[in-house]
Amino acid sequence: MKYILLIHQGSTPVPGTAAWDALPDEEKGAVYAAYQALNQTPGITPGAGQMQPPETATTVRVQDGKTLVTDGPFAEIKEAIGGYCIYEADDLDAAIEVAAKIPAASMGGAIEVRPLVER
Amino acid sequence: MIGFLGDFDLAEEAAQEAFAIAAERWPRDGVPANPAGWLIATARNRAIDRIRRDRTLAAKTRLLEAPPATQEGVDDVDTTFPDERLELVFTCCHPALATDAQIALTLRTLGGLSTGQIARAFLVPEPTMAQRLVRAKRKIKAAGIPFRVPADHLLPDRLAAVLAVVYLIFNEGYGGRGDLAAEALRLGRALAELMPDEPEVHGLLALMSLHHGRRDARFDAGDIVLLADQDRRRWDTAQIAGGRAALDRALALRGRGPYVVQAAIAALHADDEPRDWRQIAALYGELARLTDSPVVELNRAVAVAEADGPEAGLAIAERLELDDYRYLHATRGELLRRLGRAEEARDAYRRALALADDAAERRLLERRLAELERVA
Numbered sequence: 027m028k029y030i031l032l033i034h035q036g037s038t039p040v041p042g043t044a045a046w047d048a049l050p051d052e053e054k055g056a057v058y059a060a061y062q063a064l065n066q067t068p069g070i071t072p073g074a075g076q077m078q079p080p081e082t083a084t085t086v087r088v089q090d091g092k093t094l095v096t097d098g099p100f101a102e103i104k105e106a107i108g109g110y111c112i113y114e115a116d117d118l119d120a121a122i123e124v125a126a127k128i129p130a131a132s133m134g135g136a137i138e139v140r141p142l143v144e145r
Numbered sequence: 146m147i148g149f150l151g152d153f154d155l156a157e158e159a160a161q162e163a164f165a166i167a168a169e170r171w172p173r174d175g176v177p178a179n180p181a182g183w184l185i186a187t188a189r190n191r192a193i194d195r196i197r198r199d200r201t202l203a204a205k206t207r208l209l210e211a212p213p214a215t216q217e218g219v220d221d222v223d224t225t226f227p228d229e230r231l232e233l234v235f236t237c238c239h240p241a242l243a244t245d246a247q248i249a250l251t252l253r254t255l256g257g258l259s260t261g262q263i264a265r266a267f268l269v270p271e272p273t274m275a276q277r278l279v280r281a282k283r284k285i286k287a288a289g290i291p292f293r294v295p296a297d298h299l300l301p302d303r304l305a306a307v308l309a310v311v312y313l314i315f316n317e318g319y320g321g322r323g324d325l326a327a328e329a330l331r332l333g334r335a336l337a338e339l340m341p342d343e344p345e346v347h348g349l350l351a352l353m354s355l356h357h358g359r360r361d362a363r364f365d366a367g368d369i370v371l372l373a374d375q376d377r378r379r380w381d382t383a384q385i386a387g388g389r390a391a392l393d394r395a396l397a398l399r400g401r402g403p404y405v406v407q408a409a410i411a412a413l414h415a416d417d418e419p420r421d422w423r424q425i426a427a428l429y430g431e432l433a434r435l436t437d438s439p440v441v442e443l444n445r446a447v448a449v450a451e452a453d454g455p456e457a458g459l460a461i462a463e464r465l466e467l468d469d470y471r472y473l474h475a476t477r478g479e480l481l482r483r484l485g486r487a488e489e490a491r492d493a494y495r496r497a498l499a500l501a502d503d504a505a506e507r508r509l510l511e512r513r514l515a516e517l518e519r520v521a
Binding site: 027029115116117118119121122139141 | 239241287288289290291295296
């Protein structure tokens with residue numbers, strides 16, 4: 027089965043913020059190493075690229091044929107998606123194990139594991 | 146069947162069909178030598194027929210590769226089937242399902258309760274319960290919740306989830322709905338048989354048996370009777386002996402987990418008076434360390450009060466941040482009463498009464514309050 031792992035950053039410190047700069051170097055290194063290990067896990071297809079922070083997002087709606095544009099992500103900043111990857115796994119237990127290894131899961135965020143429709 | 150087919154609904158339908166065929170044939174042709182095996186084989190063949198008719202269900206190709214068995218040959222086929230209840234219980238109690246869905250699924254598939262029975266037990270309309278079951282089964286299939294016993298490194302957490310579901314069912318029945326408590330006991334016994342080397346499984350079975358054995362003595366004409374006042378002749382001695390045996394098994398397996406400790410406490414409570422309150426207090430101390438629960442601390446306060454006097458117990462109770470918990474105030478009321486602090490005791494009982502919604506509990510608290518007013 028294929029799962030998409032949606033990474034919600036929550037209060038996870040992300041590069042480019044003061045909270046991230048305040049982290050000790052070895053912790054930053056560990057985060058980079060964990061993401062690298064994730065991308066090299068068999069069955070993982072990494073997301074298309076690294077997302078800029080949710081503050082840079084623009085949300086687009088179309089109402090009565092008119093395009094409405096607002097600043098910021100669709101969800102609250104705290105709940106915005108910070109990244110994703112696809113994981114091909116035998117079952118949900120395997121997907122949960124990989125999700126638990128994503129740094130955001132233990133740094134103030136959460137991972138949403140959603141199965142993809144089989145084609 | 147569920148393990149073989151990988152589909153709850155298909156298994157259920159196939160089983161129903163098999164029973165219908167049996168109802169028609171057995172009176173006519175006689176009951177087969179192995180009725181259970183016959184039913185499973187027939188249900189399996191029916192399911193294969195269904196899937197053959199519906200080939201778009203590509204996910205079920207596993208079945209199509211199964212050797213074809215003809216209806217006529219049913220009595221001769223190998224009718225030993227693996228016991229898959231353990232896989233089933235871990236699927237039903239998977240943490241990716243909501244707790245109420247875990248409970249409903251467990252009762253439906255392992256307990257064999259009807260949707261209507263489960264709905265009545267949990268005081269929800271039957272369509273609500275049916276919807277809950279449908280959603281849970283759909284999620285199992287769509288999300289790929291596995292049908293297997295978890296790997297060793299996952300087992301402790303997942304076993305704890307299974308035991309929590311069984312204990313929730315038991316507690317739901319403890320308030321008076323006896324069939325649920327009996328159902329939880331049946332599930333507990335099945336788990337002990339399926340996982341004979343897991344001490345916590347025996348611990349839970351011991352805990353439930355010891356509580357259940359005292360069940361008839363807990364109420365007198367609908368009023369709560371506290372343990373010290375219970376008529377021990379109304380205890381179910383066989384049930385309690387069974388509980389002690391399960392506890393011995395758990396201890397022999399070096400169990401020291403929360404269910405084993407709770408069962409040990411329940412066993413001490415079932416001993417002849419005077420109870421060993423010092424030992425009970427020590428076990429509550431152990432349990433508080435394992436669970437980090439203020440409610441457990443409150444129970445320790447009660448035991449300490451019995452062992453070392455109400456002052457010592459009250460000192461523990463007053464430290465707890467459980468202001469909305471009725472038993473905290475009921476306990477404080479009782480200890481304050483024993484210390485002769487009637488005014489404060491009354492206040493505490495009134496707090497407890499304001500928080501209690503169970504009728505029998507309210508009557509008990511009102512009795513206590515009335516006794517205090519008489520003294521004053």
